[in-house]
Amino acid sequence: MSLNRDRDIEKIVQSHGANLYGTEILNESNNTIFRVYITKEGGVDLELCAEISNELSPYLDVNPPIDGAYYLEVSSPGIERRLENPTHFTSAIGERVKFKVRGGGKMKGVITSANEEGFEVEIKREKHFFNYSDIYRAKTYFEWN
Secondary structure, X not given: OOHHHHXXXXXXXXXXXXXXXXXXXXXXXXXXXXXXXXXXXXXXXXXXXXXHHHHHHHHHHHXXXXXXXXXXXXXXXOOOOEOOOHHHHXXXXXXXXXXXXXXXXXXXXXXXXXXXXXXXXXXXXXEEEEEHHHEEEEEEOXXXX
């Protein structure tokens, strides 16, 4: 996606008091979906998603994110969400995370801090720092008691 389109989408989302978490293009049941994930202090509700969708739709009609037909969806990334950049990790401080280390195994713990280089996670009462470049995949998770 173009950098200008990303910025414009982010501006539209922010004009509604929310933050752009990310976008993705995926295929489900022979349909192409352009999904826009948003976050907001206090949570995201259906009304907010509809408002942003209604404003994004005409913008994307003129500046399509892909060639061909697609469906636009605006939603929260959910309680279990991918962590892909420093902002995502910073917003997840205090949450449980599962991640896979490049050349290593799968790990899980609680994120205690994050910066531009990496994040600190508490695993079995010990804190460990990981650089983002060493992480293959990371996702928050919810533990049911």
